[in-house]
Amino acid sequence: MASVEGSDHSNPTHTQSTRPISNSNAQTNSPNPFLLSASENLGNILVTQPLLGMKNYQSWSRAMVLALTAKKKIGFVNGKIEKPTVDSPLYEDWESCNTMVLSWLINLMHFDVSSGIIYCKTAREMWLELQRVFSQGNGPKIYNLQQEISQITQSQLSMTEYYSKFKKLWINYFIMNLC
Template sequence: MLIALTAKNKLGFIDGTCEKPYTTSPKLHQWERCNGFVLSWIMNTVSREIFNGIVYSTDDFSVWKDLRERFNKVNGSRIFSFHREIGCCAQGSFTVSAYYSKLRQFWDEYNSLVTLPSCGCPTSREYVEHNQQQKLLQFLMDLNDSYGAIRSQILMMSPLPTIGHTFSSCYYH
């Protein structure tokens, strides 16, 4: 939902940065039209049970805030579950492509729960690089033994390649 709202330049309606203009503003009609668009989009996306609780709402910011309070719960058990799923994910009978795609799905879902720092400072960049290195190691750890030689070559590289480069090397192996 956030991606679609960003693409439509409507994220400000749910994060509170696009405030409703005064009743005398010539932009009020345009704001109300966009607000209605975002509200209808939210209402058409949620389940029937949730829809019944927001059908009479007129402010998309308050609807989004309510939905976040109810459903955006990041707790230890969810994070633990993702770590367990990632840790138990092995190539096995999967192709390298299917194995990598499965890991990417877990990583993307995990990243939607845990926000990495993105301020651009050296510490933030180091943290993001460390996170990428962890993903690389997770990918390499549970590749089948037939990839042992390429795994050894990759681990000998300095600096270590990106996860995308590593996948490509394994895919064409």
């Protein structure tokens, strides 16, 4: 029932308090990094574009940093939240959150990208591997592939062998440019 001006303010169901509700368990200045809200699940989509490779790594990683920071989970990828020992009372909570962040990362990658790093054990390990692979260009490899494609000839190869060789080079070139 909504409160109306002039209503009986002695009845607590009709008044609205302007004082903040205090919760002894809440610490707004130092949030629990292991806290997962009910709305957070393995299928959450944190950014609109999946990681395709080098082509969009910079913008994707920036969007992920913003999303993970907003969710108070950035420490799992930047190394500020370290893995506790297995006998620590925090280990299960850390493992749960790490698994959640790993799932978010994997779900926000193109299959060709995720298939190469899906077995990383920590979100930090996966983040560093993505950084290693995609943060720098691979110009010399692309140049060599361009050269091989431009110089390929059928010569003594059968049509099937020639086509297979050309297709392999073309796919590698495409993946390098995708990355």
